[in-house]
Amino acid sequence: MGNVQMLLRQHVGAPCAAIVKAGDEVKKGTLIATPTGLGANIFSSVYGKVTEVTDDRIIIEPSEEQPDEFVPIDVPEDASKLDMVKAAGVVGLGGAGFPTGIKLNINLAETPMGELDPEINPELPADFKLDCEKGYILINAAECEPGLEHNIRQIEEQCDKVIRGVKYCMEITNADKAIFAIKKKNQKAIKTLQKALESEPAISMHLLPDIYPMGEERAVVRECLGVNLTTMQLPSAAKSVVVNLETAAKIAEAIDEKKPCITKNLTVRGKLNGGNGAHVFMDVPVGTSVGELIERAGGIDGKYGEIVMGGAFTGKSTDFDAPITKTTGGILVTVEFPDLHGANVGLLVCACGGNEDRMREICEKMNGKVVSVARCKQAIENKPGAPLKCLRPGNCPGQVKNNMQFKKDKCEYIIIGNCSDCSNTVMASGPKMGLKVFHQTDHVMRSVGHALYRTLKVSKQVSQDIDF
C-alpha cells in the first residue's frame, strides 16, 4: 500500500499537534497527535515509519506486514467509559466530526427541556412532554446521502456491536431510552434490528421516509420526537443526544477492546470498472489515499467528471492523492459534466447541499456563467460565515420568489442544491417559467444510478408498521 497521510485536523475544532517526528517507528494505535483545543487524539492506523511531519499532516510509510494487533488506548484501570471514548479519539463518524467524548459528557437526566419556538412548532400542545423519564439517545441510521451503503451494511453485519455502543451511550449520558432512526426502505437491516431489539425494551426504531434530508441532526430529533429545534438549538434542548451508528460501534470498540479510532467504513461508487454498484469497505485505515480505494473498487471506467469525497449533497471534490479521514463516508466517481457553453446560470444555495463556493465550482465545471445567486429562505447563517443550517429540514418554505429572481436576472439554467421537498417546489414553477433546472447532485446521481432530485413522488410520511 502507498503512504498513509494522517491529517492533523479530522474533526470539529483546532488541528492536533504532532507528537512524533520523521523517522519514528509507529504501530497501529500509536498516539501520534494530540488536541490543542477542541479535538480528539489521532493514532497511527498502520505499522510503519514516519517519513515526514508537515503543518497539516503526518506521513507514514507502511510496513509490508500489517498484523491485526493494535496498541490499546492508554487509560488507567479505573478509567470511566467516557474517558475511554475520549482517549480513543472517537469523533462523529457520520461526517460532522464533533469529538464524541465531549458530546457524551452530558447528564440527560438533569438536562432541562429547552424552550421550543412556537413559530416552528405550531402543532405542539402547550403541555407537551417527551415520553421519557431522563432522556434519549437517538441513533442516526438514516444514511441519507444517496448511494452510500456502509452504514446499513454495518447494521446488517455488526448489529450487536452497534447496540452495545448505544447502551454505553445511554449509560454515559443517563438516557433511559434510545431510538434508531432508519429509512423504511432498508428492510433487511430493519428485520435484523427488530430481532436484536426484542430483548432491549428501552431501545426502539423510528422509520423514516426515503427523502433527503432525514439524517440532519435536527431532522432526526423532529422525526423521532416530533419537536422542531431552531438552528441555534442542540438536540439537548429535547433532552437528546444524536449519535451516528458507526460512531456507536466505535464507542463499543473503545470500551470493550480499548481500541483507538483508526479505521473507517466507507462506500466507493460511481463510474468504475465493473459497474456502478456500491463497494463497501469496512475498517479502512484512516489516511489511506482516495486513489488506492478507487483502485480497490476496480478503477475508473474511462473519462470522468470529478471525484467527490463524502456524499453527493454535502461532499466536496477531491483528488487521487487525498487521504481519507475519520469522517469520510464516500468516494464517488462521477460521469462527465454537461457543457452549458457559457450560458447564464442562477444558483440556489441552501443548507442541504453544497455551499456557494461548491455550487460555483460545479457551475464552472459545467461551463456556465453565474449571473444570479439566491439563498433558500430557510437557510440560516447562525454566525457570519458559519455553515448554513436549515430552519425546517426537508419542509420547503416556497421557492417561486427565487425563480422569479432568476428569471429577472436572465438565467437560462439554474443549479439547485435543495432537499427533496424544496427541489419539488422549484420544479413547480421553474420549468414553466422557462428555467432549465439542474441539481448539484445530478452528475453523482447519474453515476450511481439514483433518480435525479426533481419532483417528489413519495410521501413525507411513512407508517411505523414493519409491514414487509
Next chain:
Amino acid sequence: MSITAETAKAHAHDPAVLCCRAEAGITIEPANLEDPAIFDDLVDSGLLNLDGCLTIEEVLGAKLTKTCDSLAPLTADVLDGVKAPSVSAPAVEEEVAEEAPVAAAPAAAVPVAAGGVLKIHIGEGKDIDLQIPVGALGGGAAVAEVPAAAAVAADAVAPAATVGEEKIVGTLTRKHFNITEVKRGPETKIEGTVLTIREGIEADVIADQELVKDFKLEIITPELYHTYSETVMDVQPIATKEGDSELGSGVTRVLDGVVMMLTGVDEGGVQIGEFGSSEGYLDENIMWGRPGCPDKGEIFIKGNIVIQEKTNMERRGPMAAHTAFDIITQEIREVMKKLDESLVVDTQELKSIRRPGKKKVVIVKEIMGQGAMHDNFILPVEPVGILGARANVDLGNVPVCVSPLEVLDGCIHALTCIGPASKEMSRHYWREPLVLEALHDEEVDLCGVIFVGSPQINAEKFYVSRRVGHTVEMLDADGAFVTTEGFGNNHIDFASHIEQIGMRGVPTVGMSYCAVQGALVVGNKYMQYMVDNNKSEAGIENEILGNNTLCPEDAVRALAMLKAAMAGEDVKAAEKKWNPNVKSTNVELIEGAYGTKIDLVGNEQELPMSEKRRLKYS
C-alpha cells in the same frame, strides 16, 4: 415563500395558495402558504389561476383532504373545516403600485356618559381641542373613558388646550366680467359683454419675437368646436390686477365665458410637443371642465403660432410663442382695467386662512423644468402674464414658496409640453383643486405651496429634492402633499421629494398620473400614500388635453389619505397592478365617512372618438 402568522393576518382576505407540496391530512398553517405579494406576477405569467381560491383566513386551521403541489390555490374541494369569511375591514388603499392610496377616513367618536350628562360625538375629526369646565361634569367626574379605537378623540379630550382661532392671512377678490361675444374690430375694447379684438394685432405678435414666423387668430365659439387645431400649448384665464394690487392679493378682474388658447407648430409643420400632442379637432381632444381646460360653452381666443423650424423642441421656441401671444392678452388686460364696476357680474372673495392648532400641511407642486420646451414662468406681474416672471429653468428649478392665493391668482404661466393628458395648463393653477380643498378644509392648516422644478439631470433632481426636504423641515409641517404632472422622467424627483420629506418623519401623500402607462419607475419606503390622478379608461396617456390631471375628486382623496396618515392610521399597500376599483372603493369610504357625495368627473369616453385615438389608443 412561506409566510408568518403575522403576514397571514395582514393578508387574511387574500387568496390562499400552497407555497409547497402539502400532503393530505395536514392542518393548514401560515408556513404552508405562499406570500400573496407575488401573486400578481404569477397570475400574469400564467403560473397561477386564482379562480375559486379561498382566502387565507378561511383556510387556516382547515384540514387538507388531498395532497396538492406547490402553487396550488386552496379551494373548498380539497379542504375540511373551512372557516366563514369575515367582512373585510375598510381601510383606504393606496392607488398606485409601489405606493398606493387612501387611508381610512374617520375616527369614530365616543359617547361619554359621565353621570349621564356629557355626550361627545365627533363624527370625523382630528386634533380637536375641547375645553370643558370641570365643574360642568358635576364635581370633577372623570371626563371619560375613551375607547382606544378613537385615538383621535382621545387626543382631543386629554390636554385642555386653547381652541385655535382661524387667522385670515390674506384675501384676494376676484371680480368677474361676463363675455358673451368676441369679435374683431378697429380697436380692442369691451362693450357690455362684447369683447372686440383689434384687427391687425397679428402683425404685432409676429413682430414681437424673431422666432415667431406666422400667427393667426381665430375666435372659436361653441358652434366651431369641431375645428381642426394644431396642438394646444396652453389655456389661460384672461385676468388682470386692479390698481396697485400685487399678484395674490387685492383685486383681480377676470373675464368669464372666454379663455385664451395658444396652439402651434413649427415652420416644418411639426407639432410643438410632437410625440404626445393634442392636435386634431378641438371637440375630440379637449377634456372639458378639467381645471386646466376650457369649459364647454366658453369662447376660445385661439392663437396659432408658427415658430422657426426645429425650435419646437427647444426652449426658445415655445418661450417666444408664449411671449408673443401675451401681447394680445395684455391688450385685453389694459382694457379690462378701465371697465366700469357696473359690469361686474360676480364678486368672489378668496381667503388664505391659517388654522393654528390644526395639522399643518404643505403642498409641494412639482412643475416641469427639464428645459427644451419644458418650463414654467413663475410669478408674473399679471395673472398668467409674462412680464416680471422668472423662468423656472433659469431659477435652477429650486423650490419657490408661494401663498395659496398666489397660486389661485395665476402665479404660474405654464409652458406645457409633451403628454397633454397629464400636464397642467396655466388655467389649472388658477383653479387648482388641491389648494382649494386644503384651504377650505377646516381640519387642516395649509401653510403654503412650494413649487419645485423637475430638472433634466439626476444630480440636479436630487439637488432640488434635498432643498424641498429641508424647506418642509423648517416649516414643521405635520403632513405634505407632493403633486407632479407628466410621468416617467419626473417621477425620479417626485419619488425623491417624497423620500426627502418622508425621512424627516412627515407623512407625505404623492399625487401623480400613474395607472398603466405612467407606472412609477422608482420608489422608496416613504411612498406609502399615493393617489393616482388617472381618469382614462385604459389607464393611459391618450393625448386628450387635461384628461389625467388633478381634479377635485383626487384632492378629496389625497386629503382623506393624508389625514389618515397623520393620525397614524393604516393605509393599505397598493396592489401591484393598477386596479381602478381601488379608487372607487376609496371614494365610497370617504363618502361614507364624511356623509358627502363626491361627484366624479368623466373621461375621454364622453368625447367623440377622434381618428387618432381610434388608431393609436383603442
